[in-house]
Amino acid sequence: MMIMKSLRSRRFLALAAALTVASAGLTGCGGSDSDNSGASGNAPIRALLAAQPATLDPIVGARSAQIVWATMLEPLINTGSDLAPTDTGLVTSWTRTDATTWTFKVRPDISFSNGEKADAAAVANTITLTRDSAASQLKSYFGNVTAIEAPDATTVVVKTKTPQYDIPDLLTTVYLVPPKYYQEKGSEGFAAAPVGTGPYVWSGANAGRDISVKRNPDYWGTKATNEGVTFTWANEAAQRLALIQSKSVDVSFDLPPAQASAAKAAGVEVVSTETAMKIIAFLDSTKAPFDDPKLREAAALAIDRDAIVKGIFDGQAVADAGLLNVKPGQQPTQSVTADAAKAKExxxxxxxxxxxxxxxxxxxxxxxxxxxxxxSLEKAGFKVSYVPLDYGTLVKRIIGRQVPGISIFAGVPNVAVPDYFVSGFMKTKSITGNCPDPQIDTLAQQALEQNDAQQAAPIYEQLNTIGVVQKHCYVPLYRQVFNYATGPGVSGVVFGPLNTVDFTKTTR
Incomplete structure (x- = not known):
C-alpha cells in the first residue's frame, strides 16, 4: 500500500505564513480571507501546486511549468477537445504548399503586453529560438527545419529538409515570446518576469514562496472572469490536503489517491481526470550496466507495472505498457509482461x-x-541505489548525458502525436539519448515523411516494439489519473488531458 509521508510542522507553518502573505495581497486586490466570506465571483484565484516551477521560460522549460506560464503566454496554435490543432489561436490557418513547405497565417493586430508586435516576425523568431537555442526543450523536434521566414506581417513560411507531416501539431506547444524583450533579458531574465499575449500579465513573485498574475485588460480574446491567480506550492500531499480543507487555497492540484479520498470524505469537491502524462523508466543503454542487452531485458521483466498501480495508487492510475500510444485509452499491439522468475534467470x-x-x-x-x-530489481538480484534530485537538476543531467542506470520521470505528449516521444526520447539526437540506434532514426524519419498520421501509424507501432519490447530501453509504467480539489463556491477550473489548465472562467 502507499506509504504516507508525515506532515512536517515547520514546513507547514512556513507555507502557511507564505499563504497568509499571499492571502493578504489578494484581499488588497478585492479578494477575501481564508473562509471566503464576502468573496466576489471575480476575486483572484489561489492555486496550490505540488512543486515550484523550475523556470517560466518556455524555450528551455519543461512543460510541467506551463500551468503558470500559459496564463501569460500562448501557444502558436491552439488545440481542440480532440487534441488536434484548431484555428482559434495566434496562428489561424496553415497549408502545405509542397512536400517540404508549410505556410502559416498569423492573426493580425496582436501585441505583447509590453507593446511589442506579436506578428509573423515574432512567430518566426520564436520558432528559430526553439530550433537553435542550446538548452531548448524542443530542439530535437525541429532539427528537420531548414528555413523560417516572415515575408510579411501575417505570413510565416517554414521549410523542412525532408517532408514532415506534423509541423502544425508541434506548434501547439511552442509558446510565443517577444523578440526584443527576450533578447534583452535572456532566458533567466525572461523567466523572472515573463511577457506574452495571454489573458493574464505578470504581477510579481516572492522568491521561493509565490507567483502572481493579474488579468490582462488589453487581451485580444475573451478576457478572464477573475482578477488574477496567485500560485503557491507544497511538496507534501498532506499539506496540499490540509490547505484546501482549511480554505486557505481555492484549488489544490495533484492530490494522490489517499488524499483525494480523504478530501472527498471531508466533503471537498475532487475532480479526477485520466491524463496523457505517463511515468516511464528510461534505461541508459550507453553506459553500464544497461549497455548489456540481457540486463536491460532482466530489468524490464522484473518491473511489475500492474503491482505498482494496485499497490501504490489503489487502482487510481492506468497501467500503460506502451511508449508511443500518446492519447488516453490507447494501448500498443505488443508489450512486455512482468516475469520475475525469468528476470532472475x-x-x-x-x-x-x-x-x-x-x-x-x-x-x-x-x-x-x-x-x-x-x-522489484533487488528481488531479481540487482543492487540498487537511489538518487532523488530536484526536477530542474534532473533535466539538466539527462540532457548532459549524466544519468546512468535508470531515470524515472514523466513523458507528457504536449503534442498528441507519436513523434513527440520518438523525437524526444527515441532518436539518437533526443532529450534522453538513452537508446541510440540507426534503425530507430531511419524509421522515425520514414514516419514523418508519410502524408498524415494514419499512414504513419504502422511505423510508430514498429518503433514502439523495437524500443520497448526488443531493446528494452523503455519501461512504461502507468498513465496518471490527476486529482485536484476545489474549495467551496469555486467553479470553472478547466483541466486538460495534456496537463493544461485554463483559469480564465474560474470564480470563487
Missing part, C-alpha cells in the same frame, strides 16, 4: 549495481514508485 546469479534517479516531489507518489521499481 537472466541475471544468472550476478548482482549488477543500478542507480535509480528520480525527481523528488515532482509527481504523485514518485518516491514510492521509485522504491517499488528498485524493490
Amino acid at each position: 537472466l541475471l544468472g546469479g550476478a548482482s549488477p549495481t543500478v542507480q535509480i534517479t528520480y525527481p523528488a516531489a515532482q509527481y504523485t507518489n514518485i518516491e514510492e514508485v521509485s522504491q517499488a521499481v528498485g524493490g
Whole structure:
C-alpha cells in the first residue's frame, strides 16, 4: 500500500505564513480571507501546486511549468477537445504548399503586453529560438527545419529538409515570446518576469514562496472572469490536503489517491481526470550496466507495472505498457509482461549495481514508485541505489548525458502525436539519448515523411516494439489519473488531458 509521508510542522507553518502573505495581497486586490466570506465571483484565484516551477521560460522549460506560464503566454496554435490543432489561436490557418513547405497565417493586430508586435516576425523568431537555442526543450523536434521566414506581417513560411507531416501539431506547444524583450533579458531574465499575449500579465513573485498574475485588460480574446491567480506550492500531499480543507487555497492540484479520498470524505469537491502524462523508466543503454542487452531485458521483466498501480495508487492510475500510444485509452499491439522468475534467470546469479534517479516531489507518489521499481530489481538480484534530485537538476543531467542506470520521470505528449516521444526520447539526437540506434532514426524519419498520421501509424507501432519490447530501453509504467480539489463556491477550473489548465472562467 502507499506509504504516507508525515506532515512536517515547520514546513507547514512556513507555507502557511507564505499563504497568509499571499492571502493578504489578494484581499488588497478585492479578494477575501481564508473562509471566503464576502468573496466576489471575480476575486483572484489561489492555486496550490505540488512543486515550484523550475523556470517560466518556455524555450528551455519543461512543460510541467506551463500551468503558470500559459496564463501569460500562448501557444502558436491552439488545440481542440480532440487534441488536434484548431484555428482559434495566434496562428489561424496553415497549408502545405509542397512536400517540404508549410505556410502559416498569423492573426493580425496582436501585441505583447509590453507593446511589442506579436506578428509573423515574432512567430518566426520564436520558432528559430526553439530550433537553435542550446538548452531548448524542443530542439530535437525541429532539427528537420531548414528555413523560417516572415515575408510579411501575417505570413510565416517554414521549410523542412525532408517532408514532415506534423509541423502544425508541434506548434501547439511552442509558446510565443517577444523578440526584443527576450533578447534583452535572456532566458533567466525572461523567466523572472515573463511577457506574452495571454489573458493574464505578470504581477510579481516572492522568491521561493509565490507567483502572481493579474488579468490582462488589453487581451485580444475573451478576457478572464477573475482578477488574477496567485500560485503557491507544497511538496507534501498532506499539506496540499490540509490547505484546501482549511480554505486557505481555492484549488489544490495533484492530490494522490489517499488524499483525494480523504478530501472527498471531508466533503471537498475532487475532480479526477485520466491524463496523457505517463511515468516511464528510461534505461541508459550507453553506459553500464544497461549497455548489456540481457540486463536491460532482466530489468524490464522484473518491473511489475500492474503491482505498482494496485499497490501504490489503489487502482487510481492506468497501467500503460506502451511508449508511443500518446492519447488516453490507447494501448500498443505488443508489450512486455512482468516475469520475475525469468528476470532472475537472466541475471544468472550476478548482482549488477543500478542507480535509480528520480525527481523528488515532482509527481504523485514518485518516491514510492521509485522504491517499488528498485524493490522489484533487488528481488531479481540487482543492487540498487537511489538518487532523488530536484526536477530542474534532473533535466539538466539527462540532457548532459549524466544519468546512468535508470531515470524515472514523466513523458507528457504536449503534442498528441507519436513523434513527440520518438523525437524526444527515441532518436539518437533526443532529450534522453538513452537508446541510440540507426534503425530507430531511419524509421522515425520514414514516419514523418508519410502524408498524415494514419499512414504513419504502422511505423510508430514498429518503433514502439523495437524500443520497448526488443531493446528494452523503455519501461512504461502507468498513465496518471490527476486529482485536484476545489474549495467551496469555486467553479470553472478547466483541466486538460495534456496537463493544461485554463483559469480564465474560474470564480470563487
